[in-house]
Amino acid sequence: MSDFEPKIVAFFCNWCTYGAADLAGVSRLDYPPNFRVVRLPCTGRLNPKFIMEAFKRGADGVWISGCHPGDCHYIAGNYHARRKFVLMHQLLESIGVEPNRLRFSWISSAEANKFQAMARDVVENVKACGPNTTFRKEDLKLGLAEVA
């Protein structure tokens, strides 16, 4: 599977990691283009449904990243998120999702280099896992909700 290019859904907090991605871009830092970013106001906005939906619809990996604890724009959003992450991470790993498919990180808007390194690492690890065949819908036909 050397030519396998994974599709990764990334959920970034608007204030930190999205800023880091921006900074990485304007700094001309090179990172792999395998992820599609969904911008969240805060990682606290992340509902477990989002992760499930991404995997269900064929994502090979999911990457969630936000502000460092203590740096939340909304004071405590990522503290609350952290508790949810512990549960989601543990539950998905327990039921047999490969640990490297689901990644969490804290990247501030100044850490463009960390963003670059993390992006490479995430993509590399998901690549090593191979395509997601077990934790997705077999039939990816879109439902009526998308047509409407």
Add this chain to the structure above:
Amino acid sequence: MPALSDITSKIRESAKKLLADGRAEVVIGYRQGTVPLTTSPFFARSAADCDQLVWSNFSRINLANYLPGRPGKVALVAKGCDARSAIGQVTENQILKDNLYIIGVPCTGMIDTNLVVAKETRPIKEVVESTDDAITVKGEGFSTDIKKTDVLRRNCQTCANRTPKLADELIGAETPGAAPDDFSDIKALLAKTPAERMAYFKDLIKDCLRCYACRNACPLCYCPICFVDETRPQWLGKSNDPMDTLTFHLLRGLHCSGRCTSCGACETACPVNIKVREFNRVTELTVQNNWNYEAGLNWDQKPPLTMFQTDDPADFIK
């Protein structure tokens, strides 16, 4: 432990007194089911109604399910786990503590009908519960004694909180709890490879019809619109696609995390006998390991997902 009939008469007596005193407008309890090995939920509103209340080895349903959003004063007949659920609902502001009266019944575990039917395969027409530690099932030309410890529900075997200690009143003496769940099977499962774990959980729910009986029986599931019923956006397909089914069980596990009291109502309700509580046990193990929290053990504890510590452990986040 008094005999079941003594408990029944004490529950009736207490219910009548509560209704007469105006302490409760309705007493939610159990009455005899229409088929053997069952009980039904029953709402007693008058002294005459109260004579239908019973207590048996089959009082499995968690009646705290009827509390959220209920107006007026209500009394609840509760086992240890049910009382914990009711306390959880008070902490989650689903019912006012002042409006709730818990008639606590120290429990010795409830019987799993499936295990009884596995032991006595002939059609059972009658159950006699004369002693504390055994039942007698009768049918056409047979009468079989079954030891209660052989047919206890899975969650009752590992229940450490059989006595509803925070109840407003206790019917009978406290009963000793069993050794608590050590999650050894879950821990053994976690030692396996991801592929084996995925196979285990997919196999676990392969019969699931997604009838949502587990959700409906669960006292934690009181959202006005459940995520499975949402249509804009629609998170779950309406067919029984295996991935949608797995999603349902995973999200249900997450929603119940830190709130589950292992009452076993979900497994009792399941028409195809899926061990749906496995998902809850995974999240409960996480909650206990990380935040040392168990639901419904006191009136003022805050659910773990509504609070945080600045130094919560989360080493996996880099």
